[in-house]
Amino acid sequence: MTATRADAPPPPALRLHKRRGVELSLLVCAVLISVYGYIDVGLARNGAVPPDAAAYGAGLGLLALLAHLAVRLRAPYADPLLLPIAVLLNGLGLVLIYRLDLETPADRAAPAQLIWSTLGVALFIAVIIALIDHRALQGYAYVSVAAALLLLLTPIFFPAVNGAKIWIRVGGFSFQPGEFAKILLAVFFAAYLAANHNALAYTGRRVWRMQFPTGRVLGPVVAVWLLSVGVLVLERDLGTSLLFFGLFVILLYVATGRTGWVAVGLLLAGAGAFVVGGLEPHVNGRVEDWLHPFASIEAGQGPGQLAQSLFAFAAGGMLGTGLGLGDSILIGFAAKSDFILATAGEELGLAGLTAIFLLYALLVARGFSTGLALRDPFGRLLATGLASIPALQVFVIAGGVMGLIPLTGMAMPFLAQGGSSVVTNWIIVALLIRVSDSARAPEPRGAEPGAIVPVTEEVR
Amino acid sequence: MRHAAALCLLLLAALLVNAARVQVLDAPSLDKNPANRRTVMARYAEPRGDILVDGRPVTGSRDTGQQLRHERTYTEGPLYAPVTGHASQTYGTTLLESTEDPVLSGASPLLTLFPFWHDLSRTRAPGGDVVTTIREPLQRLAYDGLAGRRGAVAAIEPSSGRILALVSSPSYDPGLLSGTGSEVTGAWARLNAAPDKPMLNRAIRQTYPPGSTFKIVTAAAAMDAGIVTDVDAPTDAPEPYVLPGTRTVLPNEATGCDNASLAYAIRWSCNTVLAQLGVKVGLAGMLDAVARFGFNDGSLRIPTAVARSNFDTELTVDRLALSAIGQYDTTATPLQMAMVAAAVANGGEIAYPHLVERTTTSDGDPVTQHVRRTYQHAMRPPTALRLQQLMVDVVEGGSGSNAAIPGARIGGKTGTAQHGVGNVGTPYAWFIGWAQAEGSGRPAIAVAVVVEDASAKREDISGAGSAAPIARSVMEAALLDEARDEARHLAPRKGTVPSIRP
Numbered sequence: 010m011t012a013t014r015a016d017a018p019p020p021p022a023l024r025l026h027k028r029r030g031v032e033l034s035l036l037v038c039a040v041l042i043s044v045y046g047y048i049d050v051g052l053a054r055n056g057a058v059p060p061d062a063a064a065y066g067a068g069l070g071l072l073a074l075l076a077h078l079a080v081r082l083r084a085p086y087a088d089p090l091l092l093p094i095a096v097l098l099n100g101l102g103l104v105l106i107y108r109l110d111l112e113t114p115a116d117r118a119a120p121a122q123l124i125w126s127t128l129g130v131a132l133f134i135a136v137i138i139a140l141i142d143h144r145a146l147q148g149y150a151y152v153s154v155a156a157a158l159l160l161l162l163t164p165i166f167f168p169a170v171n172g173a174k175i176w177i178r179v180g181g182f183s184f185q186p187g188e189f190a191k192i193l194l195a196v197f198f199a200a201y202l203a204a205n206h207n208a209l210a211y212t213g214r215r216v217w218r219m220q221f222p223t224g225r226v227l228g229p230v231v232a233v234w235l236l237s238v239g240v241l242v243l244e245r246d247l248g249t250s251l252l253f254f255g256l257f258v259i260l261l262y263v264a265t266g267r268t269g270w271v272a273v274g275l276l277l278a279g280a281g282a283f284v285v286g287g288l289e290p291h292v293n294g295r296v297e298d299w300l301h302p303f304a305s306i307e308a309g310q311g312p313g314q315l316a317q318s319l320f321a322f323a324a325g326g327m328l329g330t331g332l333g334l335g336d337s338i339l340i341g342f343a344a345k346s347d348f349i350l351a352t353a354g355e356e357l358g359l360a361g362l363t364a365i366f367l368l369y370a371l372l373v374a375r376g377f378s379t380g381l382a383l384r385d386p387f388g389r390l391l392a393t394g395l396a397s398i399p400a401l402q403v404f405v406i407a408g409g410v411m412g413l414i415p416l417t418g419m420a421m422p423f424l425a426q427g428g429s430s431v432v433t434n435w436i437i438v439a440l441l442i443r444v445s446d447s448a449r450a451p452e453p454r455g456a457e458p459g460a461i462v463p464v465t466e467e468v469r
Numbered sequence: 470m471r472h473a474a475a476l477c478l479l480l481l482a483a484l485l486v487n488a489a490r491v492q493v494l495d496a497p498s499l500d501k502n503p504a505n506r507r508t509v510m511a512r513y514a515e516p517r518g519d520i521l522v523d524g525r526p527v528t529g530s531r532d533t534g535q536q537l538r539h540e541r542t543y544t545e546g547p548l549y550a551p552v553t554g555h556a557s558q559t560y561g562t563t564l565l566e567s568t569e570d571p572v573l574s575g576a577s578p579l580l581t582l583f584p585f586w587h588d589l590s591r592t593r594a595p596g597g598d599v600v601t602t603i604r605e606p607l608q609r610l611a612y613d614g615l616a617g618r619r620g621a622v623a624a625i626e627p628s629s630g631r632i633l634a635l636v637s638s639p640s641y642d643p644g645l646l647s648g649t650g651s652e653v654t655g656a657w658a659r660l661n662a663a664p665d666k667p668m669l670n671r672a673i674r675q676t677y678p679p680g681s682t683f684k685i686v687t688a689a690a691a692m693d694a695g696i697v698t699d700v701d702a703p704t705d706a707p708e709p710y711v712l713p714g715t716r717t718v719l720p721n722e723a724t725g726c727d728n729a730s731l732a733y734a735i736r737w738s739c740n741t742v743l744a745q746l747g748v749k750v751g752l753a754g755m756l757d758a759v760a761r762f763g764f765n766d767g768s769l770r771i772p773t774a775v776a777r778s779n780f781d782t783e784l785t786v787d788r789l790a791l792s793a794i795g796q797y798d799t800t801a802t803p804l805q806m807a808m809v810a811a812a813v814a815n816g817g818e819i820a821y822p823h824l825v826e827r828t829t830t831s832d833g834d835p836v837t838q839h840v841r842r843t844y845q846h847a848m849r850p851p852t853a854l855r856l857q858q859l860m861v862d863v864v865e866g867g868s869g870s871n872a873a874i875p876g877a878r879i880g881g882k883t884g885t886a887q888h889g890v891g892n893v894g895t896p897y898a899w900f901i902g903w904a905q906a907e908g909s910g911r912p913a914i915a916v917a918v919v920v921e922d923a924s925a926k927r928e929d930i931s932g933a934g935s936a937a938p939i940a941r942s943v944m945e946a947a948l949l950d951e952a953r954d955e956a957r958h959l960a961p962r963k964g965t966v967p968s969i970r971p
Binding site for chain 2: 259262263303306311312316319320322323324325326327336339354358359362363366369370373374377381393396397400401403404407408411412413
């Protein structure tokens, strides 16, 4: 049976390399690029190197070094690209936020972002050290989903911020619990589907029963659909809803290989989005903005946010204006968070934007290849799910600010201002590193008897 | 799982294609969107170049730190407003601020050594400077002479075409329009609603009936056409003159015009003689002659556009007679009448009038330099020589005697222009003239003054009364200027410049 597996593990010779040296040198590059960007902003704006450039570089370097040491000691076979990409994106994000802070001296976001990044790296290290085997998470599937639901429902009892009820505010401190729910849901989906994919695949095979599926099979699909629509209606957060549903559909497809489920999922998502988009004014407005980004100009009210964002991208052109020399602050509200990509597009140009997209693509690709290399279905699904989160998120927000799809409030992973998002992304990378260590280690360390590795052959 | 990876690849491709669409394909149209503030922000990001008079900037820049960062300031706004115009964030640019905008704003490709450097580096050259031909003392004397009355002064150096003074009164401070906000819109509304139209550039953008000063043009036409060969010979003109085809009688303000010579008619401004000469020259001949002086030419740029001075192209004979003495539909800008005086002073040739001597980069390196060229040959040189004498006679023993300056050869012609329905408007007093220092090979200045004067009821006396003194002081200053230049040229040591007091 093993000989007929679709996904053979990589050749053993490759798996013996730890590649920690590669990771360290890439980390040095990532830190240097970030520090160079920081200095470049200072030179462009004030004609002088920012006085705290050395401190900034040392801080980022120290964080990277600590993370690297944790990986080197506790996950020595992990993929060497994941950590440097995360450090580079986080460093670039800090540079962009620092650069936008220069336009709004009264409202500085970079120091807080730096603190959140530190916290993110600390949690990254904690996950690497505390979680020895990712399969331990499989047992917490229902705890995860309960916690996720709790996190998602809490903000409903807090006042809406900018039209969306996704914030919890305690004193001057606020965070988005929905961000953490992503990871918990990915864990739950992976665990649930790893255990039940057989049943789902089995019923899906009988085409005549697909027309009247039993409640037991359809149950989870409908539950997740209701969950995402509920999020959409109660919290007016189209992006998170889209992300949850996309995540579930991808994992369902990967677990069962049935396109029928994808069709059902897309149909349900489409119906939900259509109904809510037509009824809910907040979501409906977003769709109108997307269809007619210049409507407010024609109405004589000046350019809207999306129009300003498109202007910023256009001003960047092929090569960009150079860091610190653009006018993306014209976007105004949310220029540092949801619209951070517009600053990257204007000041780094199409070239820089493509590089950033490719960094994300590389991160996602490493996640997927980790999934391919794993043998246990939970690990495969977990890696796929974790890699899909940034993939979907980048598409939803980048497509939104560039007018490809309706704009939904969502943070660009690592780049955007937002503490919850940065911390969450660091945890995602930590889990991916943990999983990839298992995938690349010479002996599967979770091979002790008793571990549940059900029907590996049928996983695609 | 491979399908999921393929899906992600598809999403990435969609993002990249869309990025290319927004940033490259659609970029030009997005950049040009009027709601996109980047173009206008870049325009005001650097201080604007300056406009120079006598080597000193009369403009400046104020850094506001606002979005449209640098605002225009003017050292003496009202004095130079007819030259500079305004450069406003809200209301755009006019006059030199408008025509020289590429240099002043730094957008001109001539400001850089390498043509595409600023396109590649996405920077803008610092704004260049505009060096004008205006002479500060002349401008100031003319402005003070008008003393807030409605009127204008235009002065030209006949040999070069350099515009030495361009004054409009009453004037305004263009600095009031710099920037954005309610003060600016308020000032704009107030200036536009003001009854005496302070933003109107009367020297080049307003035309007036030239009255008797136009007789110089008709006289030149008659001599060039061979109708008058001897200026001292009687012209057969009856007094009073009945306009051909009508029973309207054209009177004279002066006496002794019956059968007078052209010399007498110019000296005392006989309507009858010049009206009859205009009829004798004929419509075609008159149109030909006025066109050589610049009438009916709407394309004159100094580089600011100058309003078209008019002489009707279709006229009955009686109206031709009236048009020939600067009445009926004949109108002229003050600059046009200064060009008439300059043509006489310069031997018939009109050098192209211009306000900008050269433009430079912010470092003072030349960008453009005015090259002297001929605008028109208004009349044959012998005609110009005879007219010079006739105009000198006007000042030395005729209607323009209060323009005389001892030690210089002054030619002039007075005029009064009635206007309004039934001539009820306050009449405009005219004086055109030129001055040449004794022993100098060329005239120093040609000037035209028009001023609204309630006391200007009587022909000629009035023109001489309120307009001629202004012209005199401006001409005097020009002669002094010339003498000082010459002295500096002969004795370049400082401190030995002989002081010539008028």
